[in-house]
Amino acid sequence: MDWTALWLTFRLAAIVSAALLVIGLPIAWWIAFSRNRLSFLVEAVVGLPIVLPPTVLGFYLLVAMGSRSPIGAAWTRWTGHPLAFTFEALVIGSVIYSLPFAVQPFAASFASVDPALLAASATLGASRWRTFWRVVFPLSLPGIVTGFALSFAHTLGEFGVVLMIGGDIPGSTRTISISIYDQTQALDFAGANHAALTLVLLSFAMLCLIYGLNRRVWAVWPFK
Amino acid sequence: MPILSRPPVASFSLARIPRLLLIALFLFPVTSAAQQTSQPVTVAAAADLKFAFADLSRDFQQQTHYTLRVTYGSSGNFFAQITNGAPFDVFLSADVAYPEKLIQAHAAVPGSLVRYARGALVLWIAPGIPVDPSKDGYGVLLSPSVRKVAIANPHHAPYGRAAEASLKKAGLYAKISPKLVMGENIAQTAQFVEYGNAQAGIIALSLVRSGRPVAGKLWDIPMDSYPPINQAAVLLLHGQSSPAARAFLHYLSTPSARTIFQRYGFKLPAAEDN
Numbered sequence: 001m002d003w004t005a006l007w008l009t010f011r012l013a014a015i016v017s018a019a020l021l022v023i024g025l026p027i028a029w030w031i032a033f034s035r036n037r038l039s040f041l042v043e044a045v046v047g048l049p050i051v052l053p054p055t056v057l058g059f060y061l062l063v064a065m066g067s068r069s070p071i072g073a074a075w076t077r078w079t080g081h082p083l084a085f086t087f088e089a090l091v092i093g094s095v096i097y098s099l100p101f102a103v104q105p106f107a108a109s110f111a112s113v114d115p116a117l118l119a120a121s122a123t124l125g126a127s128r129w130r131t132f133w134r135v136v137f138p139l140s141l142p143g144i145v146t147g148f149a150l151s152f153a154h155t156l157g158e159f160g161v162v163l164m165i166g167g168d169i170p171g172s173t174r175t176i177s178i179s180i181y182d183q184t185q186a187l188d189f190a191g192a193n194h195a196a197l198t199l200v201l202l203s204f205a206m207l208c209l210i211y212g213l214n215r216r217v218w219a220v221w222p223f224k
Numbered sequence: 225m226p227i228l229s230r231p232p233v234a235s236f237s238l239a240r241i242p243r244l245l246l247i248a249l250f251l252f253p254v255t256s257a258a259q260q261t262s263q264p265v266t267v268a269a270a271a272d273l274k275f276a277f278a279d280l281s282r283d284f285q286q287q288t289h290y291t292l293r294v295t296y297g298s299s300g301n302f303f304a305q306i307t308n309g310a311p312f313d314v315f316l317s318a319d320v321a322y323p324e325k326l327i328q329a330h331a332a333v334p335g336s337l338v339r340y341a342r343g344a345l346v347l348w349i350a351p352g353i354p355v356d357p358s359k360d361g362y363g364v365l366l367s368p369s370v371r372k373v374a375i376a377n378p379h380h381a382p383y384g385r386a387a388e389a390s391l392k393k394a395g396l397y398a399k400i401s402p403k404l405v406m407g408e409n410i411a412q413t414a415q416f417v418e419y420g421n422a423q424a425g426i427i428a429l430s431l432v433r434s435g436r437p438v439a440g441k442l443w444d445i446p447m448d449s450y451p452p453i454n455q456a457a458v459l460l461l462h463g464q465s466s467p468a469a470r471a472f473l474h475y476l477s478t479p480s481a482r483t484i485f486q487r488y489g490f491k492l493p494a495a496e497d498n
Contacts (some may be wrong), residue, residue: 067420084422182380
């Protein structure tokens with residue numbers, strides 16, 4: 001059992017879903033409340049990673065991170081090392097890949113908040129920032145939890161993008177899905193089954209916990 | 225010639241097609257074995273054969289009037305797909321082990337194994353890297369300007385195993401291993417160098433003989449520094465009653481096929497010892 005790969009994968013998923021909270025909430029806010037006629041364009045762009053096959057998305061990311069692309073060259077100048085085949089590359093790739101899985105539930109739950117409450121908050125003198133934290137955020141919490149859990153789960157099972165930009169380096173870019181794939185390729189089906197079962201059970205427990213908390217904290221509280 | 229080999233349905237009027245389909249549906253279970261002769265040979269081919277196959281299938285079609293339908297991929301994936309009933313007639317692996325295991329697993333026809341070529345390794349240095357492999361050979365990998373060295377995954381890719389063996393024999397493996405990145409197959413390994421993500425790569429010679437000019441520098445890795453990458457083909461159960469599939473296996477050892485393999489960077493297979 002490749003525990004290094006499993007730990008790496010959970011670390012990646014945690015960082016990516018936390019980053020998507022920070023990046024995704026403002027984007028979702030803008031999509032849900034913008035009066036700009038062209039906001040549908042942003043919504044469409046955010047949805048694109050669902051359309052592109054992961055290996056194709058990974059291929060474009062690989063090209064973008066290469067020394068011949070301005071982005072890749074700028075990163076090397078800035079950090080002193082190339083971006084591809086690093087843990088940071090996986091984080092960036094996964095954030096792009098899982099973006100719609102966070103932003104869409106966020107935006108849907110923002111849009112379902114009663115506008116009268118927003119108006120009431122504004123007439124009582126609350127700033128937009130305060131309205132967000134005191135009115136919109138608590139009312140959309142189920143959608144935010146869903147988006148967080150979906151992006152976490154989506155990153156856990158990610159394969160194509162990591163395959164293309166990771167380079168299969170143990171301890172830094174070999175995720176559990178890559179490790180399972182390597183085992184099946186080496187015809188070690190028992191090892192692959194073992195790792196896949198562990199991944200499924202841990203993910204199932206994790207998702208149960210998140211969705212259980214989301215319904216009612218007491219649903220998953222063991223001591224009553 | 226292509227007009228003649230087209231199925232006759234194409235020359236009938238469109239209105240008759242539904243009835244023909246209905247008849248075909250009824251006849252299908254009875255005639256499927258007989259129809260196989262006119263159907264293309266379905267071939268599962270290792271990724272390093274990609275460029276050679278355009279010429280191979282044209283030449284094979286000219287000689288026999290049979291056609292090929294080729295799918296490229298990693299030999300390990302094909303092994304799993306074939307043992308689970310994938311409808312391929314012939315499997316061209318990048319090594320000998322997978323075809324042998326398919327025969328053991330009763331998924332391939334015993335005695336049909338053909339060694340068709342031997343792979344060769346080449347060191348590819350990306351353009352703009354200030355090292356000269358024609359002078360320093362493998363030594364260039366120690367240069368600080370080479371940050372990442374791409375090889376195919378040695379756990380399951382034959383070219384990766386050979387690359388690892390060759391680096392070990394040169395006494396460089398321990399020093400190079402922090403620089404190694406692994407491609408899932410040899411074509412992906414080449415991609416890492418092509419787009420400048422790795423500064424050097426150990427890849428199949430057949431992949432730089434695509435006909436397109438290659439940017440950067442190449443160095444032929446001495447063939448005695450790694451165990452031979454024998455590549456073997458095998459007739460699968462799905463194709464055992466197809467004369468076209470048998471014809472293709474036979475074709476692989478003909479002089480005209482070997483000329484094409486050599487043109488695309490393969491060596492002649494080692495003398496068969498089975």
